[in-house]
Amino acid sequence: MFSWARFLSSGEDGVVLPSVYFSSLPVLDTTRLVLRPVRRRDAPDIFSYASDPEVSRFVLWEPHRSLSETRSYIRYVRALYHRGMPSSWAVVLRETGRVVGTIGFMWYSDVNGSAEVGYSFSRDVWNRGYATEALRAVISSAFASLPLNRLEAQHDVRNPASGRVMEKCGMKREGTLRQRIKNKGEYVDVVLWSLLRAELENK
Numbered sequence: 129m130f131s132w133a134r135f136l137s138s139g140e141d142g143v144v145l146p147s148v149y150f151s152s153l154p155v156l157d158t159t160r161l162v163l164r165p166v167r168r169r170d171a172p173d174i175f176s177y178a179s180d181p182e183v184s185r186f187v188l189w190e191p192h193r194s195l196s197e198t199r200s201y202i203r204y205v206r207a208l209y210h211r212g213m214p215s216s217w218a219v220v221l222r223e224t225g226r227v228v229g230t231i232g233f234m235w236y237s238d239v240n241g242s243a244e245v246g247y248s249f250s251r252d253v254w255n256r257g258y259a260t261e262a263l264r265a266v267i268s269s270a271f272a273s274l275p276l277n278r279l280e281a282q283h284d285v286r287n288p289a290s291g292r293v294m295e296k297c298g299m300k301r302e303g304t305l306r307q308r309i310k311n312k313g314e315y316v317d318v319v320l321w322s323l324l325r326a327e328l329e330n331k
């Protein structure tokens with residue numbers, strides 16, 4: 129049985145300033161994955177899945193049409209590191225060294241002690257538990273290192289696999305937000321999930 133209390137006590141980093149945390153995202157090691165800052169040379173790996181319309185179907189970005197679009201994305205992420213702003217890790221498969229996805233923060237609110245996480249993985253590695261493994265590592269690091277009270281995630285109602293990842297990580301389903309966002313030309317319903325610090329500490 130997975131226990132957040134045991135998991136958190138295994139690697140306490142100590143709370144740091146959010147801008148310091150975001151400017152040098154820690155390397156997070158899991159059994160099968162390494163989460164580390166995105167590098168320029170990740171472009172071919174990221175392009176190989178970010179160009180897949182099935183991967184981008186329920187996320188807010190369009191499929192990358194060229195390697196240079198992926199390079200622009202990487203420049204953007206690295207600029208966020210530079211400015212100490214919320215951004216993403218590259219998720220590397222330990223066995224092969226390949227980048228198979230990204231996971232990270234959509235936003236962070238100092239005032240409310242809250243943040244939102246999101247993730248995308250290459251279609252050829254779906255349903256092997258990688259997103260769950262990565263999200264657990266991010267949750268653990270975020271609550272250990274940031275003055276965070278509430279972590280949110282949301283997904284398109286037509287993307288239940290993403291909700292299942294949130295559920296497996298102990299997040300609670302809060303409800304459906306009707307036509308919350310406009311994505312790829314249509315208004316879509318999204319499901320909102322959250323995890324509170326008190327829930328982690330009581331597990």
Ligand SMILES: CC(C)(COP(=O)(O)OP(=O)(O)OC[C@H]1O[C@@H](n2cnc3c(N)ncnc32)[C@H](O)[C@@H]1OP(=O)(O)O)[C@@H](O)C(=O)NCCC(=O)NCCS
Pocket residue numbers: 182183184186187246247248249250253254255256257258259260261282283284287288289290292293
């Ligand atoms: C959503 C996504 C991140 C899941 O990644 P993953 O590595 O396959 O996730 P995991 O293997 O950890 O868990 C997936 C779970 O969803 C379940 N699942 C898969 N398809 C499903 C479906 N159609 N309905 C319900 N559950 C489904 C799997 O069975 C698994 O649950 P289980 O362990 O109880 O069997 C991946 O599909 C993805 O990158 N999609 C494209 C980008 C995206 O949509 N990102 C999320 C934006 S909110």
